[in-house]
Amino acid sequence: MGHFTNKVAVVTGAGSGIGRALALELARRGARVAISDVDVRGLDETEALVRGLGGDVRSDVLDVSQRELVMTYADSVVEHFGRVNLVINNAGIAYFGNTDETPFKDIERVMDVDFWGVVNGTKAFLPHLEASGDGHVVNISSIFGLFGVPSQGAYNAAKFAVRGFTEALAMEMRMSGKPVKVTCVHPGGIKTNIVRNSTAVQTRSEDLQRMSNLFDKHLTRTTAAKAAEVILDGVEKGKVRVLIGPDAKVLDLMVRAAGPRYQSLVRFFAGRTGL
Numbered sequence: 038m039g040h041f042t043n044k045v046a047v048v049t050g051a052g053s054g055i056g057r058a059l060a061l062e063l064a065r066r067g068a069r070v071a072i073s074d075v076d077v078r079g080l081d082e083t084e085a086l087v088r089g090l091g092g093d094v095r096s097d098v099l100d101v102s103q104r105e106l107v108m109t110y111a112d113s114v115v116e117h118f119g120r121v122n123l124v125i126n127n128a129g130i131a132y133f134g135n136t137d138e139t140p141f142k143d144i145e146r147v148m149d150v151d152f153w154g155v156v157n158g159t160k161a162f163l164p165h166l167e168a169s170g171d172g173h174v175v176n177i178s179s180i181f182g183l184f185g186v187p188s189q190g191a192y193n194a195a196k197f198a199v200r201g202f203t204e205a206l207a208m209e210m211r212m213s214g215k216p217v218k219v220t221c222v223h224p225g226g227i228k229t230n231i232v233r234n235s236t237a238v239q240t241r242s243e244d245l246q247r248m249s250n251l252f253d254k255h256l257t258r259t260t261a262a263k264a265a266e267v268i269l270d271g272v273e274k275g276k277v278r279v280l281i282g283p284d285a286k287v288l289d290l291m292v293r294a295a296g297p298r299y300q301s302l303v304r305f306f307a308g309r310t311g312l
């Protein structure tokens with residue numbers, strides 16, 4: 038019996054990229070999975086792939102920013118499977134825009150999905166995870182939750198917030214002795230559609246194609262399948278923080294060693310690449 042055998046796992050944003058890879062890897066490791074996404078076609082493809090592995094899967098269209106819907110969804114997943122052991126709040130969107138040019142509504146949208154989506158998923162499932170006696174919350178932040186990058190203010194804000202929220206929760210669970218482990222994940226560049234699916238403020242919209250090419254060519258060292266393996270290995274070991282990819286490990290060290298002077302290095306790189 039493996040760590041995930043017969044456990045019930047929830048994965049948001051499972052219609053693409055890391056979420057899809059997580060659903061498949063969980064099924065391979067014997068978990069029963071509840072997958073959701075706003076992208077119906079992507080979700081259907083993931084469902085078919087999980088079934089192809091012989092996995093037990095439930096699939097729902099769900100926008101993680103819709104709090105009431107997430108609350109109802111949590112109850113219905115528990116009713117369906119009888120319990121929930123693992124929730125992976127993975128759904129996310131990327132956005133490019135300098136702060137002075139970015140409308141409030143765009144920043145709010147990124148926060149709604151990337152931060153509030155994580156809070157909604159965590160709070161909706163927390164009582165059920167506790168009730169399982171063997172629960173685990175995994176929240177996907179980013180290396181951009183470890184350091185700031187120009188043109189990424191909204192995404193940086195959301196991913197830093199996910200990190201703070203998740204680390205506080207991890208300590209609360211340990212101090213209260215509740216049976217819920219908590220992991221915050223910081224992926225580096227992972228080969229997915231995230232940049233291709235991203236939006237940008239008007240002045241950066243022409244840059245999107247160039248950024249997407251740059252991301253695909255130079256900034257993605259790790260596959261989504263590998264990312265899923267690293268995340269689930271980290272969950273199995275009960276790690277509180279998981280860094281994915283050599284870029285994430287090097288940049289994490291750089292930021293800690295340089296302190297606030299890391300900004301000069303990022304500015305240099307951003308100036309060279311036009312980020």
Ligand SMILES: NC(=O)c1ccc[n+]([C@@H]2O[C@H](COP(=O)([O-])OP(=O)(O)OC[C@H]3O[C@@H](n4cnc5c(N)ncnc54)[C@H](O)[C@@H]3O)[C@@H](O)[C@H]2O)c1
Nearest residue numbers: 050052053054055075100101128129179226227229230231
């Ligand atoms: N790919 C990377 O390099 C990278 C790096 C760091 C962090 N991340 C994070 O990993 C997570 C997964 O990203 P990915 O790279 O697999 O991207 P992706 O674009 O391939 O997949 C993200 C999925 O989330 C879904 N989604 C978007 N908004 C949603 C909403 N409101 N409700 C429900 N689902 C929604 C999308 O439809 C998509 O299927 C995100 O949180 C992202 O910020 C990715």
